[in-house]
Amino acid sequence: xxxxxDLLLQxxxxxxxxxxxxxxxxxxxxxxxxxxxxxxxxxxxxxxxxLKILAGVHVNDGGTISMAGRSFQTGSPQASIEQGIxxxxxxxxxxxxxxxxxxxxxGRQPMKGAAIDWTxxxxxxxxxxxxxxxxxxxKRLARGLSIADQQVVEIAKxxxxxxxxxxxxxxxxxxxxxxxxxxxxxxxxxxxxxxxxIFVSHRLDEVFMISDFITVMRDGATxxxxxxEQTDMQKVIKEMVGRExxxxxxxxxxxxxxVVLEVKDITNPAYxxxxxxxxxxxxxxxxxxxxxxxRSEVARAIFGIDKYDSGSxxxxxxxxxxxxxxxxxxxxxxxxxxxxxxxxxxxIAGVDRNIAMESFDRLKGKIFxxxxxxxxxxxxxxxxxxxxxxxxxxxxxSLSGGNQQKTVLAKWLATNPDxxxxxxxxxxxxxxxxxxxxxxxxxxxxxxxxxxxxxxxLPEVLGMADRIIVMRxxxxxxxxxxxxxxxxxxxxxATTGSKGx
Amino acid sequence: xxSFISRLKPRGREGxxxxxxxxxxxxxxxxxxxxxxxxxxRDLFTSTAVVALLAIGMAPIIIMRHIxxxxxxxxxxxAWFIADISAKNPDFTWVxxxxxxxxxxxxxxxxxxxxxxxxxxxxxxxxxxxxxxxRGAVYVxxxxxxxxxxxxxxxxxxxxxxVFFGVMPxxxxxxxxxxxxxxxxxKYRKAGRDCYAIGSNPHAADLVGLKVFRRTxxxxxxxxxxxxxxxxxxxxxxxxxxxxxxxxQELAVVAAAVIGGVTIAGGSGTTIGATIGALLVxxxxxxxxxxxxxAFWKSAINGLLLxxxxxxxxxxxxxxxxxxxxxxxxxxx
Numbered sequence: 001x002x003x004x005x006d007l008l009l010q011x012x013x014x015x016x017x018x019x020x021x022x023x024x025x026x027x028x029x030x031x032x033x034x035x036x037x038x039x040x041x042x043x044x045x046x047x048x049x050x051l052k053i054l055a056g057v058h059v060n061d062g063g064t065i066s067m068a069g070r071s072f073q074t075g076s077p078q079a080s081i082e083q084g085i086x087x088x089x090x091x092x093x094x095x096x097x098x099x100x101x102x103x104x105x106x107g108r109q110p111m112k113g114a115a116i117d118w119t120x121x122x123x124x125x126x127x128x129x130x131x132x133x134x135x136x137x138x139k140r141l142a143r144g145l146s147i148a149d150q151q152v153v154e155i156a157k158x159x160x161x162x163x164x165x166x167x168x169x170x171x172x173x174x175x176x177x178x179x180x181x182x183x184x185x186x187x188x189x190x191x192x193x194x195x196x197x198i199f200v201s202h203r204l205d206e207v208f209m210i211s212d213f214i215t216v217m218r219d220g221a222t223x224x225x226x227x228x229e230q231t232d233m234q235k236v237i238k239e240m241v242g243r244e245x246x247x248x249x250x251x252x253x254x255x256x257x258x259v260v261l262e263v264k265d266i267t268n269p270a271y272x273x274x275x276x277x278x279x280x281x282x283x284x285x286x287x288x289x290x291x292x293x294x295r296s297e298v299a300r301a302i303f304g305i306d307k308y309d310s311g312s313x314x315x316x317x318x319x320x321x322x323x324x325x326x327x328x329x330x331x332x333x334x335x336x337x338x339x340x341x342x343x344x345x346x347x348i349a350g351v352d353r354n355i356a357m358e359s360f361d362r363l364k365g366k367i368f369x370x371x372x373x374x375x376x377x378x379x380x381x382x383x384x385x386x387x388x389x390x391x392x393x394x395x396x397x398s399l400s401g402g403n404q405q406k407t408v409l410a411k412w413l414a415t416n417p418d419x420x421x422x423x424x425x426x427x428x429x430x431x432x433x434x435x436x437x438x439x440x441x442x443x444x445x446x447x448x449x450x451x452x453x454x455x456x457x458l459p460e461v462l463g464m465a466d467r468i469i470v471m472r473x474x475x476x477x478x479x480x481x482x483x484x485x486x487x488x489x490x491x492x493x494a495t496t497g498s499k500g501x
Numbered sequence: 502x503x504s505f506i507s508r509l510k511p512r513g514r515e516g517x518x519x520x521x522x523x524x525x526x527x528x529x530x531x532x533x534x535x536x537x538x539x540x541x542x543r544d545l546f547t548s549t550a551v552v553a554l555l556a557i558g559m560a561p562i563i564i565m566r567h568i569x570x571x572x573x574x575x576x577x578x579x580a581w582f583i584a585d586i587s588a589k590n591p592d593f594t595w596v597x598x599x600x601x602x603x604x605x606x607x608x609x610x611x612x613x614x615x616x617x618x619x620x621x622x623x624x625x626x627x628x629x630x631x632x633x634x635x636r637g638a639v640y641v642x643x644x645x646x647x648x649x650x651x652x653x654x655x656x657x658x659x660x661x662x663x664v665f666f667g668v669m670p671x672x673x674x675x676x677x678x679x680x681x682x683x684x685x686x687x688k689y690r691k692a693g694r695d696c697y698a699i700g701s702n703p704h705a706a707d708l709v710g711l712k713v714f715r716r717t718x719x720x721x722x723x724x725x726x727x728x729x730x731x732x733x734x735x736x737x738x739x740x741x742x743x744x745x746x747x748x749x750q751e752l753a754v755v756a757a758a759v760i761g762g763v764t765i766a767g768g769s770g771t772t773i774g775a776t777i778g779a780l781l782v783x784x785x786x787x788x789x790x791x792x793x794x795x796a797f798w799k800s801a802i803n804g805l806l807l808x809x810x811x812x813x814x815x816x817x818x819x820x821x822x823x824x825x826x827x828x829x830x831x832x833x834x
Contacts, residue, residue, distance in 0.1 A: 095697070106709060115685075115689035
């Protein structure tokens with residue numbers, strides 16, 4: 001058993017490349033027994049890559065990792081488990097048809113003779129839940145369990161495997177305030193048992209409440225490692241951001257006209273409450289906030305994919321029927337969804353068919369689809385957006401991410417919407433294409449469309465938006481104009497809910 | 502031994518199924534009093550044995566979120582083969598039949614298992630393919646030759662007539678034996694629990710390092726072996742076989758398992774439930790025959806029963822899920 005303060009894990013200059021992209025350029029991390037260590041950084045800073053290397057999902061290209069002073073080469077989840085590393089992913093992967101006790105011991109059930117000793121399985125699970133201070137019934141099925149309780153089961157599983165380093169990837173992202181409190185108590189009890197807890201979080205208030213050490217990462221490298229007493233929130237935010245805005249954001253000034261979209265006090269208790277804002281002709285409004293703060297859900301509710309319990313949405317001063325994407329499209333709203341592969345495109349269909357998908361009514365002859373019109377439409381948008389493909393009938397699956405994103409944009413721009421909602425328009429595409437997509441969004445606003453943009457990338461939000469609405473845990477916590485907004489202010493609002501920082 | 506039986510005692514869904522079965526038997530008995538006599542009960546067991554045995558083999562596969570449609574063809578293949586061998590070897594006894602039958606079935610099972618577990622092809626399509634291949638093989642090999650009682654081993658046919666305690670035919674005794682062994686295995690062995698885990702969340706099964714290939718492969722081999730044994734049962738019951746033997750009955754097996762509470766989406770169910778399901782279907786069929794319902798309506802009512810079973814299953818699942826979800830949102834608010 002490790003003593004408190006013993007060095008359990010040390011990573012030095014760890015590097016990782018994916019093809020041409022550098023995910024980690026030299027990361028250091030030291031973890032001691034009996035500490036809670038927070039890993040902070042913006043999206044894409046390399047936190048997840050680091051966790052996955054420790055979990056054995058990825059292998060590092062350079063640098064050294066040592067466990068309790070001995071060099072350790074990661075490579076398989078099994079090897080990491082044997083080293084006492086347990087990972088709790090953001091989405092727990094339990095077996096919903098099995099009991100909690102069985103979930104803890106699956107594949108490792110204790111035997112009595114030839115049969116599984118169910119009494120022991122249940123007693124042991126009950127003892128672990130007890131140790132964690134969470135009164136879960138070990139005989140209950142995992143189905144219907146909240147994410148918070150599922151995490152507890154995963155933690156119990158980690159303990160039953162005798163793990164001494166427990167990694168948690170954004171464990172609080174989907175938890176309510178009281179559940180977060182309970183998780184913190186559990187983390188404290190792990191610490192008391194001389195385990196090391198490494199966790200990734202975007203909620204700085206929590207981080208400062210519970211951690212002993214804070215490591216900040218940016219662009220794949222460690223920026224700082226400090227004990228919590230040696231740093232403060234302002235310093236951490238600066239270290240996380242520390243990047244200059246570039247010409248990535250070709251924002252131009254346009255005339256801003258009348259209100260086109262007005263959201264009045266809409267609430268869906270599971271995701272968001274009392275959201276109200278307006279978007280004007282020619283204006284780009286950004287919905288900022290952390291992943292899971294309810295931004296995408298608001299967009300889905302406006303477009304009619306999900307319903308909302310109360311409140312209303314008006315388009316050009318007239319009420320919009322809720323819960324019907326078809327009506328929303330008739331009212332000239334377009335939604336470019338977050339996940340282009342799952343929600344935005346028909347991956348095995350051709351580029352032409354994808355672009356034409358929402359415009360069939362206009363491409364129809366008397367009865368049948370007019371393929372000549374479809375071809376003309378495809379060519380028009382290929383030229384406008386400079387989409388690169390060999391032949392119009394190529395499946396979009398064969399296109400690069402950037403060109404796929406342009407294809408989704410083309411599909412929706414082809415419907416000539418008045419209101420364009422874009423959810424994470426540049427996720428996972430390279431810098432050059434990013435700038436092009438930004439230019440397209442700016443051009444759409446220039447044509448007099450009202451644009452609502454959801455983005456997790458702060459530079460994008462600050463560089464493109466005329467106004468920024470910040471959400472936190474389903475609430476609208478701040479509204480900042482272009483000239484007032486700074487990265488620090490947006491991060492502070494998104495993580496702590498305070499308006500001035 | 503006593504506590505062993507009591508621990509296997511069906512609870513929950515199997516318990517209610519058992520009650521439904523008893524009620525159905527009671528109603529059928531009211532319509533046709535012969536049904537409740539020793540003869541009637543024996544007939545029910547005799548006529549259920551083949552489907553029940555197949556449902557026991559099918560249950561682990563459905564629990565793993567797979568399906569095996571090839572079983573009825575395998576029954577036909579095995580039945581014809583054994584009859585053929587026996588006709589050519591008059592000194593054949595039931596013992597050889599009981600060894601060769603499962604072996605032939607296992608060949609089909611190995612093929613299914615390699616394709617589904619090894620190449621990770623969808624079992625619905627793979628076993629639909631082997632359904633046709635095996636049936637085609639029977640047509641070709643049999644060359645329109647039929648076999649009757651006189652060509653079969655007398656010891657096998659005698660065994661088929663054997664009845665214990667006045668109501669329990671030898672074949673159904675074996676069914677109960679198989680049911681208990683598999684129920685124990687599925688509950689008390691890691692391999693059995695892995696089946697539930699794999700069917701419940703295949704992705705997570707990979708993440709926690711369960712032996713997905715081995716479990717899936719062996720489940721299909723087991724199903725094949727049971728289908729082979731069912732082929733022997735078929736001969737014992739009908740004492741005749743041609744190339745169309747047991748044609749098209751695979752879905753009756755799936756229906757029995759599903760009516761018996763084996764969830765088609767995987768992750769839950771038991772072989773005890775599957776056996777009760779098979780008995781329930783047969784009882785209702787017997788009852789309908791007794792009141793003179795014709796074949797079309799019998800088949801339609803069977804289908805209705807299946808849909809009702811799935812509907813009840815879904816409704817119960819949705820209801821409990823909704824309750825739990827509402828409770829959670831309330832906690833968060």
